Amino acid sequence: MNIKKRKKLEKKGWKVGSVEEFLQLSPEEMQYVELKISLSKIVQEKRQQKKLTQQQLANLMKSSQSRIAKMEAGDPSVSLDLLIRSLLVLGNSQKNIIRRLV
């Protein structure tokens, strides 16, 4: 799993997205990263739609403001678990999530 490569590059200021072939990520790894980035954007949209501050959302899910910020920034240190728990708190139903996965 050479997502680490990407992490390191990102920390050094690399812009991810179009460097697929440069970084040697497998298609699955690319999709994994893209999924997280996409979800992070959705979380931000949903939070803003609900007029919540990052702090308020953090309180709702017993996380921290900094973690919400990192999540919305697409920080690689944020797991899918946290992203999806956010979506659940923001009102996405578990059924809707599954329906699209099958």
Add this chain to the structure above:
Amino acid sequence: MNIKKRKKLEKKGWKVGSVEEFLQLSPEEMQYVELKISLSKIVQEKRQQKKLTQQQLANLMKSSQSRIAKMEAGDPSVSLDLLIRSLLVLGNSQKNIIRRLV
């Protein structure tokens, strides 16, 4: 997050699913657990559809046979990350996943 409660009960042989009010899980926590359990079933179905053994799937995603087994058993120690990485390896496109999440 009192998923730990549930973990302990599960280890002791509790059947989960209808004990929602007994365990004091919030709706979001229930959905989170149910999502994981549902995804674990989907992983198993997809793997079997592709006629892969747990070992083969483990090799494909550089995991271990035991982890696949736990994943398919809905073991609470398996993260959403691993579940979704499995689905990606099994051919679910990232786009399909997102489409259902929004």
Add this chain to the structure above:
DNA sequence: TGACTTTATGTCAAATATGATATATTTTTA
């Protein structure tokens, strides 16, 4: 402008998930 609110970034110890390994159990097949 300057106070105030919100968001971003960095660090860290504790909690949790990980792959590896061993081994038991179940299922398949000859």
Add this chain to the structure above:
DNA sequence: TAAAAATATATCATATTTGACATAAAGTCA
């Protein structure tokens, strides 16, 4: 049925994710 293959379960050291905290940066508005 017995051997072989597949799956399940337990443990563990390591790696990753976590919330908390501090603080910087950016945005808002009097």
